Amino acid sequence: EEEKIDIEEVATVGKKIKSKLIEEGIETVQELLQKSKEELLAIEGIGPKTLDKLLRGAESLMKAKQEEKEEQGEAPVETEKQAEEV
Numbered sequence: 001e002e003e004k005i006d007i008e009e010v011a012t013v014g015k016k017i018k019s020k021l022i023e024e025g026i027e028t029v030q031e032l033l034q035k036s037k038e039e040l041l042a043i044e045g046i047g048p049k050t051l052d053k054l055l056r057g058a059e060s061l062m063k064a065k066q067e068e069k070e071e072q073g074e075a076p077v078e079t080e081k082q083a084e085e086v
Contacts, residue, residue, distance in 0.1 A: 005030065007022060011057055013054050029062055
């Protein structure tokens with residue numbers, strides 16, 4: 001199961017926008033990315049520029065977490081190989 005990323009972790013927008021998102025029931029990056037652009041633009045304080053920053057920040061966070069997970073997944077395999085070589 002995918003680990004939820006808290007909306008607070010998005011660094012590209014300020015606290016005000018994050019508070020608005022939470023008020024709208026969007027508490028994780030996953031929930032944010034499931035919304036349509038129209039739904040997000042309907043939220044007070046979110047215009048096209050803010051939306052763009054928000055989505056870029058959310059997507060890069062998802063990518064970073066995914067890469068982190070893949071790295072963690074690969075590490076034990078290397079350790080096992082090293083153990084066999086000894």
